[in-house]
Amino acid sequence: MPMPANEPALLDMLKEQFAAAIQEADLSATDPWIQVAAEHLPAVAAFVRDHPQWRMEMLNCITGVDYWRDETTTANVDWQPHIELLYHLSSLARRSRLMLKVVLPRWKEGQVGQLPEVPTVSHIWRTAEWHEREVFDLVGVQFVGHPDLRRILCAEDWVGHPLRKDYQPPAEYRGIPIA
Numbered sequence: 001m002p003m004p005a006n007e008p009a010l011l012d013m014l015k016e017q018f019a020a021a022i023q024e025a026d027l028s029a030t031d032p033w034i035q036v037a038a039e040h041l042p043a044v045a046a047f048v049r050d051h052p053q054w055r056m057e058m059l060n061c062i063t064g065v066d067y068w069r070d071e072t073t074t075a076n077v078d079w080q081p082h083i084e085l086l087y088h089l090s091s092l093a094r095r096s097r098l099m100l101k102v103v104l105p106r107w108k109e110g111q112v113g114q115l116p117e118v119p120t121v122s123h124i125w126r127t128a129e130w131h132e133r134e135v136f137d138l139v140g141v142q143f144v145g146h147p148d149l150r151r152i153l154c155a156e157d158w159v160g161h162p163l164r165k166d167y168q169p170p171a172e173y174r175g176i177p178i179a
Helices: 010-021 036-048 129-138
Strands: 022-026 033-036 058-067 082-090 096-104 115-117 140-142
Touching: 010 022, 010 033, 010 036, 033 036, 033 129, 036 082, 036 096, 058 129, 096 115, 129 140
Parallel strands: 033 096, 115 140
Antiparallel strands: 022 033, 058 082, 082 096
């Protein structure tokens, strides 16, 4: 279900409507994507959902990826450590798909331990309520405006976010050794 090649360019429409909010894109990729500035995510999401030409009415999932470098990571990479959020969208009516990508710093304002923030899209797609909780729990991203942001897979008193590359699992939990 790729983006139809003969459609007027979604990217051009978004750039016209949102200007600097659109940072990068590759609509010819196997999974077509558009990178959006975090603060503009809800407006762009509502646009691609509501525009009659695109109708991305389904949020399939949100994937959080930690791009982290340490001494074992190759020095040949050309990126700085960051978190990427990938919003996998589908239009059932148009039989097409799209990814919205948001790039965040690993830590808010460079302060280790301060989770990066992005506005919620739970008011646009209800399924985001669960997906955002999962990304919060496992990757450590705050979704500002989320109606019930709390852990969903780890215990409420769990320390850390297990899908961060620098996560150190505890030796024990509540007195029980973790193997």
